[in-house]
Amino acid sequence: MERINTALSQWDGNSELQKRLDQAKQSLLESPYITSFLDKHPDVTNEMITGGLTKLYEYKKEREHCDHCPGLKKCPNLMQGYQPELFIERNHIEIQYHACNLKVQDEKQKQEQGLIQSLYIPKEILTASFEQLDAGTERMEASRAALQFAMNAKPGEDGSGLYFYGKFGVGKTYLMGAIANELKDRGIETFIIFTPDFFREMRQSIGDGSFQSKLDAVKKAQVLILDDIGAETTSSWTRDDVLGAILQHRMLEKLPTLFTSNYDYDELERHLAYSDKGGTEELKALRIMERIKHYTSLIMVKGENRRS
Template sequence: MERIDTALSKWDGNDELQKRLDRAKNALLESAYIIRFLDEHPNVTSEMVSTGLNKLYEYKKERENCDNCPGLERCPNLMQGYQPELYVDRKHLELRYHACSLKVQAEKQKQEQTLIQSLYIPKEVLSASFEQLDHGTDRMEASRATLHFAMNAKPGEDGNGLYLYGKFGVGKTYLMGAVANELKDRGIETFIIFAPDFFREMRQSISDGSFQEKLEAVKKAQVLILDDIGAETTSSWTRDDVLGAILQHRMLEKLPTLFTSNYDYDELERHLAYSDKGGTEELKAMRIMERIKHYTEAIMVKGENRRS
């Protein structure tokens, strides 16, 4: 359809041009978006419609773009990532724009990644999906369990998660990436955090004053994935004041936590029992593990190292 302003610029009294303009106007007024707006604003007059045709056209076109959204990066709207709102101001039709849900989510993720450097989604995980998974017998149980979680997770109602363990390179992180992408499609916020970097970052955050803010963000994520737990250098502080605080909050709020590790439950408990002060602290490690065991299902991921 020809733009209304283009048609107007060509108007020179010619009957054919007038007919084309009338057809364009009628087609515009038959749009479901415009009909809905006029129904909700019965005080809009014919004169206001005539003088606001450009605004009406822009509103219709941008809303159609949103309904056929190709994704934030390919958004064709005049203001990428923004949706139009049509309103009346002093007997004139006007437009204003608001960030769409994808834009809001992208900005939030950008802020979170600025806050927590170890919050990440590796390149190989960005496109992870259950449709592309190799559902061989080695990973069948893990594939089924992660898919079931992704399809049925209810943060705030059910705090149960998963604990995937196995040798290096068998695809544990990729499975979690598929979970995160599926949850994203369901509108569920997911943090994937590389545990060794996270604990190191938390220690450094004490000096810059961001410790509590980082801790709160991780504690309150709808779904938290701690990748490669057990690969970090253990200290009493990271175990009790960071990991323990996170798990305690998430347990009480019924927020699911998922883990990947090279260790099974018993091996992780021995790892957590190590004390940088010397000796072992088995009771404290046991308390952490009770929270993990009670709220996760342990699944061994088998197979060959896919990175070699």
């Protein structure tokens, strides 16, 4: 009698376990992620579902993570930065992973930074945002223009940009960082380049054969920010073959270019007119400036030097 009672107890336990398994399976099949997959594959049988329950559960769990994405660095998925995808192979439900948009953007940025060392993103710029911006009355015009550009930029349709000028340390680069981070949230690729380092790097790249690939990457960026233009040691070559080529392409393709400088338009034109060959080349400088003036709004950034 005791053995029979033990057997019945085990049977009841198994029955309860099976009940819970059935409930879990039903809950899984009611998930919108799973119903969407099954709707696209009406030939999936109950046998295939039973055999693929582990894959279906994994897919549901990982997709829920993606829908509540905490960012690439905190991604809880089995493969960080990768999204799951279900497919049918030989009458079995299988799962595979592909890089999500954040992972793709991160890899692209790493490649770009590996290619162009002068991509200028200091730590304080990485976290620049309009929410944390201390606009003040002196920087109100610049802040409004920056936010308006960030919210409305349409690379390929409108090539209009901004030209921020003012004294050292008034926050020109920080404003550009806020623009770049806002554009990133909109999925728009932005290069922030420290112009003096960029020109030095381009001269060096002739020797290692990377000049054209670097030039093309900058020319084709959806939004380009040339930080501190005018601080570089200018030459006819950097002005005409580098800066001129970049601006010409971007003008034709309607890709916005933004600038920060200590110079206004006229002062930058005089700077660009300098020729390392001796004398000045005013006509060539004027050609560059015509492209800048026509496609940017000149805005003075006022305020105290925040670096001192």
